[in-house]
Amino acid sequence: MSDSPEPPPGLDLARLRDRLDTELPGTVHGPLRARLFEGGRSNLTYLLEDGTDRWVLRRPPLGHVLATAHDMGREHRVLAALHPTRVPVPRPLLLVQDESVIGAPFYLMQYVPGTPHRDAAALTALGPQRVHALGLHLVDTLVELHAVDPAAVELADFGRPAGFLERQLRRWGKQLDASRSRELAGIDELHEQLARTLPASPEPTLVHGDYRLDNVLVGADDRITAVLDWEMSTVGDPLTDLGLLVMYTELARRYDGILPGAALAEGFPDSAGLVGRYAAGCGRDVSALGWYVGFASFKLAVVLEGIHYRYTRGGTVGTGFDRVGELVPVFVRFGLTSLKER
Structure with a gap:
């Protein structure tokens, strides 16, 4: 975390404090x-x-x-829906759509203690048995998420399951077009091959959209205390979450240094172990997973290209954005390879 006497970019603490005192009186007791x-x-x-x-x-x-991205209302809504369930999420406290407060919509949520494991070194310190158990618990938590009935938590209208994969491909194609600033070899071919080989989706569930180890917090007992980053969540095809998790695991192992390397820690389950655990936990057919891995690769390539676009125009905050553009071709190549291995 960055820490400075001055507020970080993107926050006006005086305006924020005024709004919190109005909406949540008595919550803040000292200087923010x-x-x-x-x-x-x-x-x-x-x-x-x-x-x-x-x-x-x-x-x-x-x-x-990007249009349709970064919707604070959707994130807040899914947290509010899931908080009473077995899926661990922070409790949402306030949603503010008024952009005059800090320059954009925002929401406030409960602080949940825990560690986001982003590299193999920190995870290795747990030892192989604990690492293996944590990897399996990561999958079990995904199974719990996909077991939630969207209608039962008032999220039946949170997505449009019919035609989900076809619509997702269209959407991410448009997102790519909105961020095009350079030639990217193979990305249009990947998009076209995915469109030609669409699988039949299983029954729809709530989908996280970016499920991986460094998007969860892990407590001292090695249990997941919170699943974070719900900006891509919707109701749709659950295998998109599994395909993404496999993609992250495979890419971390095939291209050391490209992605957060937690999957490199001794004991972390391999892709077959993750997929087997998921299938055993929920009973879904996972035979078409190669397509979902290819789709995950395309989606992440588009996300990273959007971030690269913002970086080249000075719209990012923090460090490490200078290398994001180099990662996009890796995702494209891996996506094409995954489709060939179906």
Whole structure:
């Protein structure tokens, strides 16, 4: 996290304090300080403190924002729906759509203690048995998410399951067009091959959209205390979450240094172990998973290209954005390979 006497970019603490005192009177007891959580590449996440209590605030990125992305209302809604369930999420406290407060919509949520494991070194310190158990628990938590009935938590209208994969491909194709600033070899071919080989989706569930180890917090007992970053969540094909998790695991192992390397820690389950655990937990057919891995690769290539676009125009906050553009071709090549291996 970055820490400075001055508020980080994207926050006006005086206006924020006024709004919190109005909407949540008596919640903040001392002067507000804010720190930006580093490591995020999309929405901005801040830790707020008043000397006694802590909260977390989320807002869209600065600068160029893709249409339909970075919807604070959707994130807030899914957290509110899931908080009473077995899926661990922070409790949402306040949604503010008024952009005059900090320059963009935002929401405030409960601070949840825990560690986001982003590299193999920190995870290796747990030892192979604990690492293996954590990897399986990661899958079990995904199974719990996909077991939630969207209608039962008032999320039946949170997405449009019919034609989900076809619509997703169209959407991410449009997102790519909105961020085009250079030639990207193979990305249009990947998009076209995915469209030609669409699988039949299983029954729809709530989908996280970016499910991986460094998007969860892990407590001292090695249990997941919170699933974070719900900006891509919807109701749709659950295998898109599994395909994404496999993609991250495979890419971390095939291209060391390209992605957060937690999957390189001794004991972390391999892709077959993750997929087998998921299939055993929910009973879904996973035979078409190669397509879903290819789709995950395309989606992440588009996300990273959007971030690269913002970086080249000075719209990012924090460090590490200078290398994002180099990663996009890796995702494209891996996506094409995954489709050939179906």
